[in-house]
Amino acid sequence: MWQVKFAPYKTQLLNITRSSVPLSLNFSGRTLAPQDEVEVLGITYDCRLTFKSHIEQLAREASGKLASLRRMLWLLNNRGLEYACLAWGGTARKHLVLIEKVQEHSAQLIKEKGAAQEPRLEALQKRRDVAGLTVVLKVQVKQVNHLQPLRQPQQRPLVGTRAVT
Known part of the structure; x- marks a missing residue:
């Protein structure tokens, strides 16, 4: 009817249910086992829809970006x-x-852009x-000990006297 072909090796099964009965699905001759997490268009869904893994990944990426900013600062x-x-x-x-x-x-x-102050x-x-x-x-x-080899000897000013004639 629809003449649509799905690739079974790209298909994932996420069973969102409270039931403890294991689910097995046969799709185009391939048995799909339920997975705990599935990523679709950059969002990680889990079987309880808590988005815990997705949020943890966002936090890791943000931490990496903050580390880059820290290095820049x-x-x-x-x-x-x-x-x-x-x-x-x-x-x-x-x-x-x-x-x-x-x-x-x-x-x-x-x-x-448009900031009142530039970085000092x-x-x-x-x-x-x-x-x-x-x-x-x-x-x-201060005469710091480990820097003493760099110390210049103190020069005495030349004091001239006038000769009496």
């Missing part, structure tokens, strides 16, 4: 862009511009300068 917090900056911070300006472009691009990604990010060069000055302070003033 970490980058925006400049920790990733500042790693070992004292070693490479004195490089040519044209190379440092590449990192600053990354920071600007990430700020644009999180900025909402300190300039990376300023943060590198502060990091360098912090190390100098720890070496010269």
Whole structure:
């Protein structure tokens, strides 16, 4: 009558009932066993229609996306862009511009259209300068033990006296 052919290997059986009697269905010569869960168009249905598996999957995916956002915020917090900056911070300006472009691009990604405030990010060069000055302070003033090999000897100012003629 309808002349419709179904593919039995693609067909799944989800028995939604309170009955404890096992159900077995023969479909185009293939016996279909009831399954606990069936996914249809991205939604996971279970035999009790609680959608527990579907919601757990949504939560896992959302957690993964939040982890990606966390990594992005970490980058925006400049920790990733500042790693070992004292070693490479004195490089040519044209190379440092590449990192600053990354920071600007990430700020644009999180900025909402029409937002009253843009994300507040300190300039990376300023943060590198502060990091360098912090190390100098720890070496010269605070005299941190593990940094003592970097300590510069204190130079005595030359005191000149006038010669009496």
